[in-house]
Amino acid sequence: IVKTITFDELLPILVARGVRGAIIKIDIEGSESFVIESGSRVFDTLEIPFIQMEWFKVRDYPDRVKIIIDFFVKRNYDPKTLSCQLLNVNQHITWPNDLCWIKRNVSNFC
Template identity: 85%
Template sequence: LLPILVARGVRGAIIKIDIEGSESFVIESGSRVFDTLEIPCVLMEWIKVRRYPDRVKVIIDFFVKRNYDPKTRSCQLLNETQHITWSDDVYWIKRNVSNFC
């Protein structure tokens, strides 16, 4: 997908990841997309992910390393250590994006 986006001159995107608990696998293999494109927001379904602590760690580490904060639909900051209590949808918002929330 990345070569197609680059060839078409796409410089940024908003992403939704909803693959029934396998979100961490996309994160592990998709780092080049985040390194190449400006992605201000990633909407991620959290219903099934929260059941897998090892996958949760991969996801949180990935986004924190890239300066994203986990937030609710109403832009409230979520506590990374209380990820089991997060709502069903999590919005990863890049810190350097102004006026997104």
């Protein structure tokens, strides 16, 4: 048996260690939406300006795509290519295999 925790369950540990911000890479083979669904408190508490993720498996699950896009757009993130080209949220089926979400008020990533 493997014990698991949600992303939000990490928040007290991060806060206790003085973590105020992070850069995140999410690579869990199409299950990225599960981290998003269980991590709203982490994203609302910590300063997370940059998230890198794979998209090639996610795009096969329209319900997961919607969860991810809605989550990040609501929190003022823009989807971009790894070379910082803005992606259209209405054309997510054409997005590259690897992409990032960058917080709009952050200028030192692109």
